[in-house]
Amino acid sequence: MAYVYDSGLEGIEELAAEAAARFAGVNGLDMTVFPSVVALENDIVGRAARLLGGDTETAGTFTSGGTESCLLAVYTAREHARRTRGVEAPELVLPDTAHAAFHKAAALFGLKPVVVPTDPQTYKVRAGDIAAAITGNTALVVLSAPSYAHGVIDPVAEAAAEAARRGVLCHVDACIGGWYLGHLRLAADAPRLPPFDLSVAGVTSLSVDLHKYGYAAKGASVLLFRDAELRRHGWFAHASWPGYPVVNATLQGTKSAAPLAAAWAVLERIGTEGYVDLSRRVHLAAAALAEGVRGIEGLRVLGSPESSLIAVAADGPGIDPFVVADEMRGRGWYLQPQPAFGGSPANLHLTVTAAVAGEETVRQLLADLAEAVGAARALGPVEIDPELVAAAGLLDPDTLTSEEAALALGLAGVGEGGELPERMAPVLAVLQVLPPKLTERLLPELIGRLYT
Ligand SMILES: Cc1ncc(COP(=O)(O)O)c(C=O)c1O
CATH class of the missing domain: 3.90.1150.10 (Aspartate Aminotransferase, domain 1)
Structure with missing residues (x-):
């Protein structure tokens, strides 16, 4: 009930595999040499734009997944804020329920995350709280439609209006739910859904994954922008070296067209x-x-x-x-x-x-x-020794050595070997009572043991 998106339809996996195999050697690095990647990408982006409130101005990029779409949305906004508003200390305003990919983006691209707590009953952010968090340095406001953890839709119309009022860009992360919700609302007996897409005033970009509810093979997402003028801020171009002139719309250089072709084929087939x-x-x-x-x-x-x-x-x-x-x-x-x-x-x-x-x-x-x-x-529930928690609270994640981390993991029930325990509840119980910064220090130690 996570990670795997299976349409259950006959022949879809085989179709994706065949398309991927035929395009595995095609290199999306140079769209002038491989016009097929442009054709496939334009088809896919056009389909996503029509589904999710785009118009003739809408522009987009095919990416390797939700994380890359979120990263590029943030990078584009940072560059846009720097070039058009002179913002040198960019901030990213996001609900505490926003996907971790946005924190990764903030860390990679040097933005300060400004985290807005959500309502503890509805798990949605309040538009007024978003408004209060916006400053002259805000490069981007992020909203989820829906959020991964609780599957609820932030008040996109109200919060995007607040961003627009302050001249700030607003990204809707519809990575997981966009393809599903966009099609669900076309059903004759569709439930009432709040507006969440590019048709909402103030929404300037939107991400939607095809490798989730598009049931495409992994490595497929779309990032839409209100227009090509905004999109261009996220593209990287380089001509100051003796090699070929570079234009990258995404993070990769050489990139296989296999996921693009597989996604195109699956989208065409399912329709x-x-x-x-x-x-x-x-x-x-x-x-x-x-x-x-x-x-x-x-x-x-x-x-x-x-x-x-x-x-x-x-x-x-x-x-x-x-x-x-x-x-x-x-x-x-x-x-x-x-x-x-x-x-x-x-x-x-x-x-x-x-x-x-x-x-x-x-x-x-x-x-x-x-x-x-x-x-x-x-x-019964897993019991945790309160003394252990108190002792762990004294550890400083910034100075913790690998030996101390091993000790802490040992107390959580994880041995020195690479194998994880069959029952994870005791480990998770400990991890969730530790300060998040300490957990973030321990997780790479834990996972690092799997890679020898
Ligand atoms: C709302 C949301 N955003 C972003 C992502 C990241 O997507 P990916 O795992 O494809 O990188 C996910 C993944 O589940 C998600 O649910």
Whole structure:
């Protein structure tokens, strides 16, 4: 119920594989030598623009994924702010629910993240709080449609209006939900959805991943801009060297056209009607799943999901969601643990895709979940030694040595070897009570052991 997006349609994977194989050697580095990459990209960007509120001015770029789209949105805004407004100390205003990719962008491109807390009931940012966070140095405001963690849509119209009022760019991160929501609203029996796309006044860029609800092979996303004039600020051109003149629209230099060709083929094959149908099925399944979860004693759904993503938390102290995740894994399901953060308690994330949208699959998942909750209740929550937490709180992530990190991980139940424990609840329990900066120091140590 995470990471994998499967249309469940016959022949899609084979089609993507064949297209990718035929284009694996085509190099998107030089679009003047390989006109096919321009043709495919224009087709894909045009399709995304028509779906998501673009007009004849809309411009776009095909990227390798959501993270690259988010990185380029931020980089473009930074350059735009520097060149058009003389901003030298750029800031990035974003809700605390925005995807980690934006923090990566801020770190890579030297922007100061200005994090705006979201409403602890709805998990949406308030437009007034966004307005209050904007300064003369704000290069970009980011909103999610929907957010990954809770599947809710920020108040795009209201917040984008605040950004526009201050002359600031506004990016809608529709990486995960854009393709799904855009098609769902075309269904005859579509639910009411708030406006979230480029048609909203003040929205200046939008990212939408094809390797999620476009069911394309991995390595496919689109970044749309209100026009080519804005897009050009993110392109890198270099002529001051003795080699070929360089123009890069994305982060890579040489880039295989395989993901582009695979995405193009899958989009053509599934088509608008096909996506509307897949989105409807996902919508119905997600609604049934959320309803079913609410019916399981000891569980609750966080917020009111407006998309295909559901966050399931414990309703009361007796059940540890991470123990439920371990129990579900034993039953063949992967539910993604989301540690407690701010107003969001520890919970499990479920991404509903077409392949798991069948009635029988939903029924089976709910039955297994009810059983897993029973088992988790019997086992009880993971107990953490408060002295351990207190001691960990004294560690300084900036000066922590690898030996001390190993010691800290040992206390969390992770041995020196590369293998992760079968049951992750005890590890996650420790990680989520540590200060986030310390966790961020420990995670690379933990994952580094897998790569020998
Ligand atoms: C809202 C949102 N933005 C950005 C990303 C990053 O996308 P990717 O994992 O394709 O780099 C994701 C991934 O799930 C996402 O959900």
